[in-house]
Amino acid sequence: MPSPRSVGHALVEGFGDRSYPVAILASLARMLIGYGLAIAIGIPLGLAIARSILIRDTIGSAVVGLQTLPSICWLPLALLWFGLSEKAIIFVVVMGATFSITTAVEGGIRNVPPLLLKAGQTLGAQGLLLSLRVTLPAALPAILTGLKLGWSFAWRSLMAGELLYSERGLGRILTIGRDYGDMALVLATILVILVLGLIVSRYVFEPAERALARRWGLEAE
Amino acid sequence: MKIELRGVWREFNGQQRPVTALEDIGLEVEEGEFLCLVGPSGCGKSTLPDLVAGLQEPSRGESIVNSGAHGAPVLIFQEAGLFPWLTVRDNVEFGLRVRRIPRARRREIAMEQLGLVRLQQFAEALPHQLSGGMKQRAAIARALALDPPVLLMDEPFAALDAQTRDIMHQELQRIWTETGKTILFVTHNVREAVCLADRVLLMTARPGRIKDEIFVDLPRPRSVSNPELAEVAQVALDHLRDEIQKAEREEFDSGWLYPEGRLPASGPGVVASPR
Structure with a gap:
């Protein structure tokens, strides 16, 4: 076990020689693309599954199965399809995050109080308009939970992917630490990964959740 | 605008057998009229506003709503x-x-x-x-x-406390007088119906049929505590009593009905007895 001092030293050195900033930027760039794609696929898929019984019985069951599959299992296939490239890792991230977002969106939409839908209908909203003006906003708290869940799944998938294969990124530094037996570097990197996760949860998701709770009156005054 | 229902039936698929919620309903609502539908709980009366609003289709019969250029009726629910x-x-x-x-x-x-x-x-x-x-x-x-030409109100004040409900009765009468809207109001509360409506339709327990019609010709604004109104409400209640009991019997186990003034002597929880 490395001493706190050596871990601190590894941190200072890593930020000093810019290896951490470069790695963080590389990892976050992959996250943005992968997570963005997961949102772009996950939300419409959740909507479709909630709306159509046919899609629920076919793709819906597949989604439930896929969600339990650790996304890193896709890496061999991704390497075959995309070669040793950025695309392979992003694919793993997408597979890791999409289905938890889909499941949350689907659940949120199915749990929209029928009263609100009826109110929307009697006020003249139908079809797409009803979905956009009533169903989606009503499902927003559940969708936000799904996005938060999706983010942590994406982050885990990314680290696993980078650990196994990548040129840059935080996972890569972990591999280097292992290869050189530099446990201080490994621990320092784990700290960086942890703190990044905390920052996103603290400054992105928590404020969004609080704002929503306040608006909906779900928060104790 | 006028609402007319002709021979309307509404059936649902129950858990074991089909359930008839509405049986052969025929009614007309005149323009500007305040009509109340009263019935015991579970008599299918809440299905009726849904039919008029077009949120449900009748199984048989027709629901004619002469909406004209003015748009469709709008529903107001028990929960806002x-x-x-x-x-x-x-x-x-x-x-x-x-x-x-x-x-x-x-x-x-x-x-x-x-x-x-x-x-x-x-x-x-x-x-x-x-x-x-x-x-x-x-x-x-x-x-x-x-x-909207018509307001359809489905037990809108049932979830309110008694004081607030009294105020809402006054408010609704004022709003009705000021706007001249046609109102179809559904409730299980006979006093509420008599307080608000020009005309009250009494419905039977399931299947819901229209049993009687009562015209209320008392000056407005009315209040539920008005003694004359209590008299009219009593008449309506007498008409409905059998139906309410029938509905209750369906919802309780047998043996629930005790003679007035007497609770069953045995059983846990019965402690008080006169010395």
Whole structure:
């Protein structure tokens, strides 16, 4: 076990020689693309599954199965399809995050109080308009939970992917630490990964959740 | 605008066998009339406003709503059903927004309707900040903003406390007088019906049929505590008594009905006895 001092030293050195900033930027760039794609696929898929019984019985069951599959299992296939490239890792991230977002969106939409839908209908909203003006906003708290869940799944998938294969990124530094037996570097990197996760949860998701709770009156005054 | 139902039946697929909620309903509502439907719980009376609003189709018969250019009837529910993510004003504007009314006009109409239900100073509040009665008033304003020819009200005050309900009875009579809307009001509360309506239709327990018609010709505004009104309500209650008991029998196990003034002597929980 490395001493706190050596871990601190590894941190200072890593930020000093810019290896951490470069790695963080590389990892976050992959996250943005992968997570963005997961949102772009996950939300419409959740909507479709909630709306159509046919899609629920076919793709819906597949989604439930896929969600339990650790996304890193896709890496061999991704390497075959995309070669040793950025695309392979992003694919793993997408597979890791999409289905938890889909499941949350689907659940949120199915749990929209029928009263609100009826109110929307009697006020003249139908079809797409009803979905956009009533169903989606009503499902927003559940969708936000799904996005938060999706983010942590994406982050885990990314680290696993980078650990196994990548040129840059935080996972890569972990591999280097292992290869050189530099446990201080490994621990320092784990700290960086942890703190990044905390920052996103603290400054992105928590404020969004609080704002929503306040608006909906779900928060104790 | 006139509403007419001719030989309307409505059946549902129950758990074991099909359930007939409405049986051969025929009724007419005249323009500007305040009509109340009263029936025991579970008599299918709440299905009726849904049929008129077009949210459900009759299994048999026809529901004719001469809507003309004025648009469809609007429903008001037991729970206000305000959208929690919108302010009170945005809630009232909802139907206008769906109809693509320009923003300035929307705001004008919303504030006018909020004035009618006396909620203008709460225009920017969120639904969860309102009391039950205020929510229901906001829901009424939201419906009236569309200037519907008919208001369909499905037990709108059933979830309110007694004092608030009394106030809402006064308010609704005032709103009805000021707007001249046709109102079809469904309730299980006979006194409420007699207090509000020109004409009361009494419904039977399931299957729901129209059993009797009572005309209420008392001066407005009426209050539930008015003794004359209590008399009319008693007449209506006598007509309905059998039906209420029939409905209760379906919902309770057997042996629930005790002779008046006597509880069963045995059993846990019965302690008090005169010495």
